[in-house]
Amino acid sequence: MSTYAFDYAASLHDSELFWAGQAARLTWFREPPRPVLSQDEATGFYRWFRGGQLNTSWLCLDDHVQQGRANQVALIYDSPVTQTVRRYTYGELLDLTARFAGGLRELGVARGDRVIIYMPNMPEAVVAMLACARLGAVHSVVFGGFAPHELAVRIDDARPRVIVCASAGLEIDRVIPYLPLVEAAIGLARHPPAHVVVCQRDFCPADLRQPRDVDFRDLLEAAPVEAVSLEATDPLYILYTSGTTGRPKGVVREHGGHAVALKYSMGAVYGVQPGETFWAASDIGWAVGHSYIVYGPLLHGCTTVLFEGKPVRTPDAGAFWRVVAEHNVRVLFTAPTAIRAIKKEDPAGALARRYELSSLRHLFVAGERCDPATYDWAGQLLGVPVVDHWWQTESGWPMLATLVGYPDMPPPRAGSAGHPVPGYNVQVLDEAGQPVPPGTTGLVAVRLPLPPGCLPTLWHDDERFQSSYLDAFPGYYLSGDGGYQDAEGYCYIMGRVDDVINVAGHRLSTGEMEEILAAHPAVAECAVLGIACSLRGQRPVGLVVLKDGQSLAEEALEQELVQLIRQRIGAVASFRQAAVVARLPKTRSGKILRKTLRQLADGEDFPVPSTIDDPTILDEIRVVLAFRQLGQAFEPPALS
Ligand code: COA
Ligand code: AMP
Numbered sequence: 001m002s003t004y005a006f007d008y009a010a011s012l013h014d015s016e017l018f019w020a021g022q023a024a025r026l027t028w029f030r031e032p033p034r035p036v037l038s039q040d041e042a043t044g045f046y047r048w049f050r051g052g053q054l055n056t057s058w059l060c061l062d063d064h065v066q067q068g069r070a071n072q073v074a075l076i077y078d079s080p081v082t083q084t085v086r087r088y089t090y091g092e093l094l095d096l097t098a099r100f101a102g103g104l105r106e107l108g109v110a111r112g113d114r115v116i117i118y119m120p121n122m123p124e125a126v127v128a129m130l131a132c133a134r135l136g137a138v139h140s141v142v143f144g145g146f147a148p149h150e151l152a153v154r155i156d157d158a159r160p161r162v163i164v165c166a167s168a169g170l171e172i173d174r175v176i177p178y179l180p181l182v183e184a185a186i187g188l189a190r191h192p193p194a195h196v197v198v199c200q201r202d203f204c205p206a207d208l209r210q211p212r213d214v215d216f217r218d219l220l221e222a223a224p225v226e227a228v229s230l231e232a233t234d235p236l237y238i239l240y241t242s243g244t245t246g247r248p249k250g251v252v253r254e255h256g257g258h259a260v261a262l263k264y265s266m267g268a269v270y271g272v273q274p275g276e277t278f279w280a281a282s283d284i285g286w287a288v289g290h291s292y293i294v295y296g297p298l299l300h301g302c303t304t305v306l307f308e309g310k311p312v313r314t315p316d317a318g319a320f321w322r323v324v325a326e327h328n329v330r331v332l333f334t335a336p337t338a339i340r341a342i343k344k345e346d347p348a349g350a351l352a353r354r355y356e357l358s359s360l361r362h363l364f365v366a367g368e369r370c371d372p373a374t375y376d377w378a379g380q381l382l383g384v385p386v387v388d389h390w391w392q393t394e395s396g397w398p399m400l401a402t403l404v405g406y407p408d409m410p411p412p413r414a415g416s417a418g419h420p421v422p423g424y425n426v427q428v429l430d431e432a433g434q435p436v437p438p439g440t441t442g443l444v445a446v447r448l449p450l451p452p453g454c455l456p457t458l459w460h461d462d463e464r465f466q467s468s469y470l471d472a473f474p475g476y477y478l479s480g481d482g483g484y485q486d487a488e489g490y491c492y493i494m495g496r497v498d499d500v501i502n503v504a505g506h507r508l509s510t511g512e513m514e515e516i517l518a519a520h521p522a523v524a525e526c527a528v529l530g531i532a533c534s535l536r537g538q539r540p541v542g543l544v545v546l547k548d549g550q551s552l553a554e555e556a557l558e559q560e561l562v563q564l565i566r567q568r569i570g571a572v573a574s575f576r577q578a579a580v581v582a583r584l585p586k587t588r589s590g591k592i593l594r595k596t597l598r599q600l601a602d603g604e605d606f607p608v609p610s611t612i613d614d615p616t617i618l619d620e621i622r623v624v625l626a627f628r629q630l631g632q633a634f635e636p637p638a639l640s
Contacts, residue, residue, distance in 0.1 A: 004406035004419075007268070011422035011451070018422070019048065019452055022264045023256075026299075027063050029053040029229040032256065037449060043462050046449035049232035049256035056236055056255050057101075057133035058227035060298035061094040069301055070094075072275065076327050077123045079308035080319055081170040082203065085326075088123060093130070096123075096220065101131035103219025107162055107195050111136030111228055114160040114238070116193070117284075118142045118151060118182060120169035121308040124199045124216060125284050126294055128164045133236055133255075136228045137161075140238040140250075143285025144169050144178065145506075145572030150248075151185035154240050155193070157250055157459065164197040164216070168204035172313045179206040232256025238459045239287055241393040242509035243468065244499040246516075250459030251393050253290075258396060259299055261423075261453025262291055265397045266300035269389070269421065270331050270364065271404035274301030277327050277359075281307055281320060281334040286506075287393040288367065292333055296397075305329065311338040318351030325355035332360060335367035335505030336388075339378050340535055349381040360384050362404055366391060367505030368537040369493060372414035390417035390493045392479065393507070394455045394469070399424045399446065399479075400491045416490040417483075423451025428485055433473035438487040443497060445476040499594070501530030501538045503574050510540060510594070513575060516568050517542050517561055522550040527584055527592050528575075531601040532632045540565075541630055542578035543597065543621070554580045579628045581621055587611040597621065601631025 011018040020036045032052025039046055064072070070091035077086045088096070109115060115132045117139055119125035125141070132139040140158045142151055144166075155163070163186075169176045179198060186192045198206050199216035208215060236255045240248040272278050280292035284306075297304035305327055311320055311334070320342065324332060346352070363378055363386045370388040379386045389401035398421050402412040412418060420426040425447035427435050436442040448470075454477075458465040472478045480500060483493040496502070499511040510528040517526045524547040530538040542561055546552075552560075558578045565575040585593045588611060599606040600622060608615050626634045 003408045004403055005408055007406070007422045008420065012425050015423065015449065015451070019260060023049060023260045025263055026054065026059060026259055029055065032232055045457055045462070047233050047456055048452040049260070052232040052256050053229045054232060054255060054259065055134065055227040055230050056259050056295065057097060057130045059259055060130060060295065061090060061097060062227060064090045064301050065094050073303045074298060075123060075126060075304050075306055077306045077308070078323055078327065080314040081309050086123065093127070095224065096127045097130040097134060098224030099220050099222055100127050101134040102222030102225045104131055104137065104162065105135060105225055106222055107214065109135060109137050109161055111230070113137045114140060114158040116140050116142055116155060116158060116160040116163045118144065118163060118165040118178060119199065120144045120166060121284055121306050122166060122199070123306060126306060129294055134225065134227045136230045136234060138235045138238060140240065141285050141290065142240070143283060143572070144176070145570045147567055147570040148181050148184035148188060149568045150570060151181065152188035153248065155185060155189040156191050158238055159191045160193045162195045162197060163193045165199070167198055167200045167206035170203070172310060175204050177204055177206065230255050237290065239290060239393055242500055242507045242512065244509060244511045246509070246512040249464065249468065250461070251455045252457055252459050253396055254456055257452030258295065261397050261451060262296040263299045266296050266302065268405040269398055269401050269403045271362065272300065272302055272331055276330045277303040277305065279305035279307070279323065279327070279329045279332050281311070281332065281338060287396055288333065291396055312341045312345050316351060317342045317345035318354060321352045321355040321357060324357055324360050328359045330359060331362050331364060333364040333366070336365050336370040336374050337368065337504040337536055339365065339374050343374065343377050344535065352381050357382060362387055364389055366398070368502040369495065375414040385412055387412045388417050396453045399426060400493070410488070413490055415492060417493050418491065419489055420491070426491060427476070428483065429473060429476070433476070438485055441482060441484045441494065444479045444481045444483045444493065445473060446479065448475055448477060450477055501540060503530070503538055503540065504536040506572055508540065508569070508573055512569065513540055513542070513565055513573065516564055517544060517578070520561060520564060522546055522552050522557055525584060527594050527597060529594060529598045529601060531598060536574060540573065540575045542575070543581050543584060544578055545582065545584060546580055577630060579624050579630060581624050583617050583620065585617040585621065586613050588613050601625055601633060603631070603633025
């Protein structure tokens with residue numbers, strides 16, 4: 001086993017050699033020629049493993065079956081909401097995938113075609129993803145909590161030949177029929193798919209009445225097809241993520257770099273061996289779900305857990321501990337929000353003590369900053385190291401972590417997301433793009449080239465890739481997060497510096513919410529803030545200024561605005577409050593001071609910005625926030 005110090009240095013000083021070595025751990029249909037790193041002539045963007053050929057689905061399934069893992073469990077579907085536990089061996093998962101790929105091919109899906117998958121955490125969703133990869137079709141999974149409008153935006157950008165959906169999903173307190181949502185989205189879209197494949201669920205089957213509708217089970221009757229040999233630079237998937245506007249960014253992931261990076265991360269970052277059980281308690285609609293429910297564990301020959309439920313109320317705050325105990329989970333990966341939700345309902349950890357949790361070696365958390373109180377509580381409860389690690393949809397795998405696979409790794413620390421992962425030259429920069437001294441907060445950036453697995457560009461939008469991430473500081477990828485590195489090399493990610501917020505580990509755009517609120521006929525202008533929330537980390541609240549002459553009651557307006565966000569983005573936005581204010585604080589050039597508003601609501605000490613046009617507005621807003629008890633500074637103290 002190498003050391004972290006050695007590999008980190010090697011990955012930066014001779015990244016080409018380092019990643020060629022990692023690539024050699026995979027079975028390629030055609031080995032990538034050296035050098036494995038190149039630049040596109042037209043754009044200058046970096047590409048990994050050009051000229052190599054492989055197939056990610058083949059690596060996840062066929063390769064393991066050929067190496068003797070056919071009877072090992074590949075996937076455990078544990079669904080407290082449907083009261084089901086089902087196991088699929090590598091052999092069974094391969095069979096289902098090859099047949100579903102055959103069915104998709106009969107619908108005309110070919111290499112390069114896009115397929116949107118709109119399903120909850122269910123095995124058929126994983127089969128659909130792997131089947132697309134098998135054919136060289138590009139999947140785009142859309143999180144089930146998004147409303148039809150969001151789905152329509154993604155349909156128009158990806159232009160899928162087929163949409164695969166479930167007939168329904170189950171939330172804690174309700175059944176959500178999916179097909180009507182898909183139909184509404186297709187109605188809004190300009191580029192309807194040729195077919196909608198529906199996976200019927202017993203508790204709420206859908207009526208397949210359109211000529212384009214196909215039953216998922218019928219496609220499984222098709223003859224199995226072999227995996228197609230693909231270029232390493234062929235896209236495996238597009239995953240849309242929130243930017244600062246209403247138009248999501250289509251993050252592209254390529255077969256070659258993705259497979260190499262995830263294979264490396266399973267051992268180096270998470271310290272798991274093939275054959276062990278890995279559980280990412282996320283949703284397949286997010287990057288974490290793509291990388292660490294589906295591809296990472298399967299590329300590595302692990303058993304992965306697909307959990308359809310919540311950390312609480314399905315049926316109680318012991319759900320996670322039951323799954324760990326029942327399935328012998330070695331590594332659990334979740335969001336701090338989930339731990340906070342469990343802690344809220346079971347503060348003494350009594351439910352955890354009902355289970356035998358000795359299989360667990362590490363708890364990894366990501367998606368938002370893990371506050372030290374949550375970090376300490378989880379560590380004490382479980383008696384295993386808690387590892388906060390930092391990454392983004394764009395990277396697809398961790399950029400900062402405590403890599404537990406290396407013997408010389410400094411231990412994790414509360415509040416820190418650890419050290420840079422090999423391949424990532426993480427730097428903290430000032431506004432002029434110069435590295436800041438240790439301990440100084442700045443903009444977190446990664447020196448180019450990004451390692452394999454990271455986005456090479458945005459779907460059909462090189463210009464936006466360039467302007468969103470690369471233009472600010474030439475030679476760097478700008479992450480959008482602020483933070484600092486201490487003198488010992490530990491890094492601290494303190495939050496976004498743009499209009500993106502993290503609500504319960506879900507990435508959302510306040511800019512998009514503002515666009516929606518501003519379209520209400522009574523609203524003259526508005527600001528949406530991500531204010532601190534003890535459960536979800538952040539939650540959005542709106543401050544709106546009414547148009548002259550508007551007489552709509554504040555309560556009625558608030559309800560309309562809440563419904564608007566729910567209809568346009570979805571329930572997942574957790575937008576539940578809006579207050580009317582007379583004016584919004586702005587700079588002299590007219591820019592709304594959103595950061596100042598958030599600091600006011602959160603009760604932080606802040607200097608009144610020198611650029612503010614009229615500081616008295618802050619006092620007016622303070623009165624409104626106090627009256628509405630909006631924000632941690634103004635909420636009544638919790639009863640003890
Ligand atoms: N489909 C449809 N609706 C969904 C949904 C889905 N897939 N996911 C969430 N929603 C809905 C919820 O039902 C809820 O609706 P409501 O406003 O009518 O109650 C709303 O979106 C907000 O969802 P959420 O914030 O998840 O609230 P919750 O009360 O259902 O659960 C937690 C709270 C903390 C348990 C939950 O947010 C959680 O488990 N968070 C961890 C997230 C995570 O793992 N993220 C992955 C990143 S690594
Ligand atoms: P997503 O693209 O949905 O994975 O969200 C990425 C964003 O989540 C990052 O830009 C951060 O703002 C935040 N994030 C993810 N992991 C962490 C972490 N460990 N600590 C702090 N913020 C995090």
